[in-house]
Every structure is written in C-alpha cells, then in structure tokens.
Amino acid sequence: QVQLVESGGGLVQAGGSLRLSCAASGRTASAYVLAWFRQAPGKDREFVAAISRSAGATYYRDFVKGRFTISRDNAKNTVYLQMNSLKPEDTAVYYCAADSGYKLVTSQYEYDYWGQGTQVTVSS
Numbered sequence: 001q002v003q004l005v006e007s008g009g010g011l012v013q014a015g016g017s018l019r020l021s022c023a024a025s026g027r028t029a030s031a032y033v034l035a036w037f038r039q040a041p042g043k044d045r046e047f048v049a050a051i052s053r054s055a056g057a058t059y060y061r062d063f064v065k066g067r068f069t070i071s072r073d074n075a076k077n078t079v080y081l082q083m084n085s086l087k088p089e090d091t092a093v094y095y096c097a098a099d100s101g102y103k104l105v106t107s108q109y110e111y112d113y114w115g116q117g118t119q120v121t122v123s124s
Helices: none
Strands: 002-007 010-013 018-026 033-039 046-051 058-060 068-073 078-083 092-099 118-123
Touching (some): 002 092, 018 092, 018 118, 033 078, 046 068
Antiparallel strands (some): 018 078, 033 092, 046 058, 092 118
C-alpha cells in the first residue's frame, strides 16, 4: 500500500508556471505507474499525464502536450508535474494517483491509490 500527498498548488496568472509534487510513502513509489488527474468544478475527473515505473515512458492528454511535463525521482519517492503557459481552463484540483500495473492507463478506475488533491487556480 502507498500513501500519496500532493503539494505545490496555488494561484497564478495566465501564462505563469507551477510545479506540483506528490510524495509517496509506504511501499516504494517505483512499484507503481504514477499519474496526475484533475477535476474542475462541475466536471468529471480527467486524466492529465502518466509516467512509467522507471520513468522511461510518459503519456499526456492532448490539451497539455507541450505545456506540462511529468517526471519522477524514485530515490525521493516523488512525482512532479511541471506546468507552464497556464490557462484559466487549467483551473482545477489536481490529484496524484498510483497504479500497481505496468501500462500507462488513462482511466481513473485503473488507479488504486489517490492523494487528497491540491488546488490550482489560474486567473485571466
């Protein structure tokens, strides 16, 4: 079992940047595919990006390609989401998730563990 705690959210102007972090404790993070999801008010939770156990592969939703970068440091049991060129439509609660499988999956139902979320607000 693994526990996930996100940090790094906040208020930023459009065009700005934020870096989210998700620290894993319990079982080592390298045993999991890690991903970021987000949920805006009144909308369903949606997949943002995922990274493989060894960080050898990543996958992004089209709406963040070229702007967001997912990375991980297994020695620190941490996954990151660097968000650049932020837009007001990126405003949401961002969640870190862990999947004990091996594939980069986009369905929230495939992920076994979740953090509590961190709020990102982008002002226009």
